[in-house]
Amino acid sequence: SQQGEEDPQALSIQEGENATMNCSYKTSINNLQWYRQNSGRGLVHLILIRSNEREKHSGRLRVTLDTSKKSSSLLITASRAADTASYFCATERPGTYKYIFGTGTRLKVLA
C-alpha cells in the first residue's frame, strides 16, 4: 500500500505565485525525498530531508518535515510555467532499501 499521500491532488496557480503541496506518511522514516516528473518522463530528485531535520532549502524550494505529525510540505516560491509537473514524495521503508511513493500532486502554472 502507498505510504505517502500528497495533498492536493491537483493545483493550478498563476506564474509568480507560491505553490505548496503536502505529503503524509504512516510509519517512521529515515528520510523523505521529493521528486518531480514532467509528463511522459522519468522522475527527477529535488531534495532530501533527513528525519532529524526540520527544514531544508534549495533555490526556490523549501521543504519542511514534522515527524510528530508524519507530514512534510514542499513550497515552490515565485513559480514559473516551467514548474508545471507532477510532484511526488517518497519515504524509505524502515529496515529496507525500498521506497514508497505517494500518488503525487499535479501542478499547473499558468503564464
Add this chain to the structure above:
Amino acid sequence: DGGITQSPKYLFRKEGQNVTLSCEQNLNHDAMYWYRQDPGQGLRLIYYSQIVNDFQKGDIAEGYSVSREKKESFPLTVTSAQKNPTAFYLCASSIQRQPQHFGDGTRLSIL
C-alpha cells in the same frame, strides 16, 4: 554523461507474448529498481536488486521477472501471466539510502 537508459521508449505486446524491457546504468550504483506507474497514479515497486545476482520481489511482482547478471543491467520481463500490462515502466538506480536516479521510462501497450 552518467545516467540510466531505458529502451525501447514504446513497446507493444501481443496476447500470450513475453516482452523484455531494458535498463542500463553507468552510475556504478549497486541498487536498481523497477516501478510501474498507471495513469494519474504514483509508483509501485515491482522488483529491486541491491547487488549483482540478487533481487527481491516488490509489491506487485506477479507476472514479472528480472535478472541481475551485471551491475550495469537490470532487465524486466513482462510475462503472459501479467494480464494487465499496459502501463508506464520506470527503472531507477541508487547508492543505498541516497536519492534514486530514474530513466525516461518505457510505455507498454497491448495490441
